Amino acid sequence: MxxxxxxxxxxxxxxxxxxxxxxxxxxxxxxxxxxxxxxxxxxxxxxxxxxxxxxxxxxxxxxxxxxxxxxxxxxxxxxxxxxxxxxxxxxxxxxxxxxxxxxxxxxxxxxxxxxxxxxxxxxxxxxxxxxxxxxxxxxxxxxxxxxxxxxxxxxxxxxxxxxxxxxxxxxxxxxxxxxxxxxxxxxxxxxxxxxxxxxxxxxxxxPRPARLIATSTKAAELIKYASNAFLAMKISFINAVATVCDSVGADVDEVREGIGSDSRIGSRFLVPGLGYGGSCFPKDLSAYHAVARECGYEFRLLEEVMRINNDQPQRFLRKIRSVLWTLKGKRLGVLGLAFKGGTDDVRESPAISIVESLLKEGCTIQAYDPAAMVRARELLGDRNITYVSSGYEAARDADALLILTEWQEFAELDPAQIRKLLRYPIVADGRNLFDCDVMRDNGLTYISVGRPDVNHWQKEPEYSRISAAETNKPRARSTFAESEMHEQPAVGAAGLD
Ligand SMILES: NC(=O)c1ccc[n+]([C@@H]2O[C@H](COP(=O)([O-])OP(=O)(O)OC[C@H]3O[C@@H](n4cnc5c(N)ncnc54)[C@H](O)[C@@H]3O)[C@@H](O)[C@H]2O)c1
Missing domain, CATH: 3.40.50.720 (NAD(P)-binding Rossmann-like Domain)
Structure with missing residues (x-):
């Protein structure tokens, strides 16, 4: 044809x-x-x-x-x-x-x-x-x-x-x-x-032949918006759950395995992180909300989905502060600028908004993304930010390493090598790419989304965590004075699309 x-x-x-x-x-x-x-x-x-x-x-x-x-x-x-x-x-x-x-x-x-x-x-x-x-x-x-x-x-x-x-x-x-x-x-x-x-x-x-669904034009138009809204809702839902996990010291990975294995729910898109971004979900949700209002329906559920998502980068920044204390003058390695792994698209990327906030607070950034650096540079420019050629280069001499996009390449980095390159052994992972125990074993302080923090000076899990496991009670976040800083609600963000 x-x-x-x-x-x-x-x-x-x-x-x-x-x-x-x-x-x-x-x-x-x-x-x-x-x-x-x-x-x-x-x-x-x-x-x-x-x-x-x-x-x-x-x-x-x-x-x-x-x-x-x-x-x-x-x-x-x-x-x-x-x-x-x-x-x-x-x-x-x-x-x-x-x-x-x-x-x-x-x-x-x-x-x-x-x-x-x-x-x-x-x-x-x-x-x-x-x-x-x-x-x-x-x-x-x-x-x-x-x-x-x-x-x-x-x-x-x-x-x-x-x-x-x-x-x-x-x-x-x-x-x-x-x-x-x-x-x-x-x-x-x-x-x-x-x-x-x-x-x-x-x-x-x-593969099985593709399924074709024939509808009226209006139904087809609604299917697209409703599908994106539902997927965004799953992401915001698990991010809200991750925030609760952070508050009570539970591991969101265990929780989401328990939720997602229910076949009525499914595990896809139940991935906590920095919130959804990209050229579709943010605009489609607000357009769907606007169109529903125009048709006489206040779609409040969508408002909450958007609110949770908009909070996610701020939550992560609070979490970064909780390990770095002050940000001004800090030199930070950044892994990931695209709104998700596998693309060079930086439109509405949570990674970009986090880097912008860090630059505003006086940080110096050394960033790496496998595909999105050219596009990111158009938005971020060159002031106080250098674009480096690998994940390890981003870590070199940095006060901390931040993971902002879920590229597979980042998950394959060697934590021992990262530890050697960093000035201070701190990794803040907004995409939960690494296993907490592996990071602890490699002597890293590791904060992620909806999972208990790992402090490199603590070889064993915190007393309160052991206590919670034994007694089945919610654990207090920490018994260590140094960890009082972690009391702020932790991140819980993210998404894949
Ligand atoms: N990007 C995605 O992942 C995705 C997925 C599903 C649906 N969509 C939807 O598809 C649509 C397109 O999205 P996109 O990401 O491809 O956008 P895009 O911005 O990448 O591409 C749009 C293209 O249209 C061209 N264009 C604009 N006006 C034109 C005109 N008068 N004549 C000829 N070309 C013109 C622009 O130059 C641009 O190259 C949007 O409605 C988007 O929501 C996007």
């Missing part, structure tokens, strides 16, 4: 490359001249596994790039809108990019075309897009508007697209629904998974 995609960002580029991989002829459009030049010149502007290989495989063949929206739309049976929907000042989604594209599409339509909204948008957007296209002079029989929300996660975007939990197509006409069914057929009939050149996530296993 001939497809054009307007917007070649994370979603448009990945969708374009994957649809070409499924056998369609795809034209990718973007009005950013820098991005267009990079893509046309053979670059892959984002850090995503499999994406460079897919671009190299299909570029110039079934995948082309253009700045001419009119020509691309005229030759297409389906046009996907994948432009940004950033937050407006009032928390609603800014739909002006979608509107601009809808107007441009209206002027280009010549044959029946399905206009597919892939951007994350509030309910009624498909109706608005339809109205705009009609107002701009396209005849009603020339097009349908459908909704096909995207659930890919940055870091695993290509395999998420090709091996989705579900594909949601919201269409109010059979013709539009059939077009979308046809586009995704290689995934829903499993033929893609039988191809010898298919990208595999689990070599050796034969």
């Amino acid at each position: 001939k497809i054009s995609i307007i917007g070649s960002g994370y979603v448009g580029l990945v969708a374009g490359a994957c649809l070409a991989e499924l056998g369609h002829a795809v034209v990718l459009i973007d009005n950013d001249p820098v991005k267009f030049a990079a893509l046309s010149g053979g670059e892959c502007p984002i850090h995503e596994e499999h994406l460079p290989a897919l671009l190299a495989k299909h570029r110039g063949k079934s995948l082309t790039f253009s700045r001419d929206l009119r020509v691309a739309v005229r030759g297409s049976q389906a046009v996907f809108i994948a432009v940004g929907t950033p937050p407006a000042v009032n928390g609603e989604a800014d739909l002006s990019y979608v509107e601009t594209v809808a107007r441009e599409i209206a002027g280009a339509l010549r044959n029946y075309t399905v206009v597919v909204d892939k951007s994350t948008v509030p309910v009624y957007t498909s109706e608005w897009v339809r109205k705009i296209i009609l107002l701009d002079g396209a005849p009603a029989e020339m097009f349908d508007v459908a909704s096909n929300p995207e659930f890919l996660r940055e870091g695993t975007a290509v395999t998420d697209f090709l091996y989705p939990d579900r594909i949601v197509i919201g269409a109010d006409t059979m013709r539009a629904a059939d077009t979308l069914r046809e586009i995704y057929r290689p995934l829903t009939d499993g033929s893609y998974y039988r191809r010898s050149d298919a990208i595999r996530i689990n070599p050796g296993a034969q």
